[in-house]
Amino acid sequence: MARVRYIHEGDLTILIVSGRMGRIVVPEMQTLRQVSSIYVYCYDKAANEKWSRSFSK
Template sequence: MEPSQTEINNNLEKYSIVWLDVSVNNEENMVAQKKLRSIVNNLRTFIGPEEFMNYARSLQQGDLTILIVSGEMGRVVIPEMQKLEQVYSIYMYCFNKETNLQWSRSYSKFAAGEGCV
């Protein structure tokens, strides 16, 4: 039996997306944000790791958060995010695929199997 549109929407409501990148507000990323907001209602953006880390630590149990992070910022926050149950998965948005794959493979929440998205 196929899920109803209401069931699909309710499942999507359980997730939030957090995007950490110094360039999160450039024109290209704003287009991507618009597309993401058409799928998931809760999208928060951060340009600095400190503000993001404070937010991430305040997430409630049961929250399911997907993190999109640049390779540079990922090195700073992924080790800590690996410990938080509320961070469901991590996707890296980067241009230096090979370098970032080398250090990120050991983290189980790193979900971009092909590397950087």
């Protein structure tokens, strides 16, 4: 599994994750200033909308 190891302070990053991976990484990554947006790509839209509403990115 590939993971983000380092994001340079001056870089802006858009993160695209699966629904399953999103539940794991979004809580940690959404607080980083370098991450401008997080997109969850999954066929089960309804299941992911519920948990993702509590995050601003």
